[in-house]
Amino acid sequence: LSVFTQSLSYQKVGQTPPKKSFDVEFLKNKSLADLESFGLKTGISEKPSTAYSKIQEEAILVGKSSLDADLINFVYGYQIDGFPLINSAQPLSTSYDASGNLFTLRYFLLPEVKVENEYPIIKLSNAIQLLKETKKPIIKIEPYTDIVASTPSIGSVTLKSANLAYIANNGEKLLQPFWVFEGDAKVFNDVIKVTAAIPAVDPTYFLESLTPKPQ
Numbered sequence: 001l002s003v004f005t006q007s008l009s010y011q012k013v014g015q016t017p018p019k020k021s022f023d024v025e026f027l028k029n030k031s032l033a034d035l036e037s038f039g040l041k042t043g044i045s046e047k048p049s050t051a052y053s054k055i056q057e058e059a060i061l062v063g064k065s066s067l068d069a070d071l072i073n074f075v076y077g078y079q080i081d082g083f084p085l086i087n088s089a090q091p092l093s094t095s096y097d098a099s100g101n102l103f104t105l106r107y108f109l110l111p112e113v114k115v116e117n118e119y120p121i122i123k124l125s126n127a128i129q130l131l132k133e134t135k136k137p138i139i140k141i142e143p144y145t146d147i148v149a150s151t152p153s154i155g156s157v158t159l160k161s162a163n164l165a166y167i168a169n170n171g172e173k174l175l176q177p178f179w180v181f182e183g184d185a186k187v188f189n190d191v192i193k194v195t196a197a198i199p200a201v202d203p204t205y206f207l208e209s210l211t212p213k214p215q
Contacts, residue, residue, distance in 0.1 A: 010105040016055045020098035022072050024050065031074045031094045040107055044092055045084065048074040053095065060095075060104070071095040071103050078110055080166050085110070086139075086180065086197075087168035110168065119177060120202040124162055127179035127198045137181075137196040139167070148187050157194050159183040164200055176201050 001010045028048065035041040052069030054061045063069035076092040078085040085091075087110065095104040122130075131137055141148055165180045177200040185194050 005109075007108045008105070009107070010102075012101070012103045016070055017097035017099065017101070017103075019070075022052075022066050022069070022098050024072065027072055027096050027098075027100060028074060030096065030100050034094065034102060035076075035092070038105075040092065043078050043080070044076040045079055048076045050074055071097055073104075080175065083177065084163070084165045085168055085175075086165050086178075119200075120205050121164070121177060121200050122179075122202050124179065127162070127200065130198045131179075131181060131196060134198065137198060138194055139197050140195040142193045142195075145190070147190065148192060151187050154185045154187065154192075154194065157183040157185045157196075165197075167197060 002008065028050075031048070032041065032046060035044070051073045052063035052066050053071045053073055054063040054068060055070045060071070063071075066072070073093060073095040078087070078091050087108075091108045091110055093104070093106045094102065097103055138154070141154075159181055161182045163180050164177050166175045167178050167180075168175065178197040179200045181196045181198075183194050183196075184191055186192075
């Protein structure tokens, strides 16, 4: 167990667990119950994403499927005022063997926030137009391989979803809503997942808030 000012991590050491089938729903509920007992459940989404991993000596590697996996991983996201919070580090994750034994825990503390105002949100159609006009709207590419990194630009992106979310940037005290777009793009023969973001607050709101009021 390692405890730091802004994070903690735990990893069980020992032999590789025996191969068994994963009861995903049971293990997800076990994860949520454990987080509740640890006092770490506040402000997280109760619908984690799942993935599988494989133990190889001292390393934990990504598993291709549940058939060759030793652990199932649950990754949780924070929520603010009912909207997801996107940040550079996954705030909370747990992993279990098929018997329900906790194997790893990763927790990143995010600052407490409170919503003080209601912001005028631009329409989705306006956000899409801004997305087309903005030069660097992409905030994440998965997987970010050497081939992707060496590509001068990504051509067309097929949008799959658009949602409102908050984005946490290091050093910034103000969180504002963003329209977050997810889609697929092709780089040579590889399909990559692209995430882009456009500020969702009507910019006139900030101009009006900064304009001195007549005395």
